[in-house]
Amino acid sequence: MRTPLMKRKANSTAHGDRFSDERIEAVWKKATVVAGVDPSKRRKDSCGAWIEFEKYGHTIDNGTGWEVDHIIPVSKGGGDEISNLQPLQWQNNRSKGNDSPASNFCIIKAR
Incomplete structure (x- = not known):
């Protein structure tokens, strides 16, 4: 009998686990560095939205919290x-959800 796929929580690995600190930092380094801004603290995502390293996992509306996204x-x-x-x-x-290829998913953009 086949086991049904578990529903993963947002911001988790393919197996539903928490990303390691090393993986979180490696993903952070893929964000866009902005001149004059400390890249260890603030960067921009691919939509141009500000994100802050220390706000990883924070989900406050229109805030600078961020998550790790699976591109595919x-x-x-x-x-x-x-x-x-x-x-x-x-x-x-x-x-963005499970869209692939994703388009028109940017709701929070450059401010």
């Missing part, structure tokens, strides 16, 4: 390879 969703065969992960402001990540 797990539901479509994507894995936890660093090349398939990107940092996204949490609302942008939730808007």
Whole structure:
């Protein structure tokens, strides 16, 4: 008998686990560095939304919290390879959902 797929929580590995600190930092480094801003603290996601390293996992509306996104969703065969992960402001990540290829998912943009 086949086991049904478990529903993963947002911001988790393909197996539903928490990302390691090392993986979180590696994904953070993929965000866009902005001149004049400390890149260890603030960067921009691919939508142009500000994200803050210390706000990883924070989900306050229109805030700078962010999550690790699977570029190719797990539901479509994507894995936890660093090349398939990107940092996204949490609302942008939730808007993207399982879309692949994703388009028009940026709801929080440059401010």
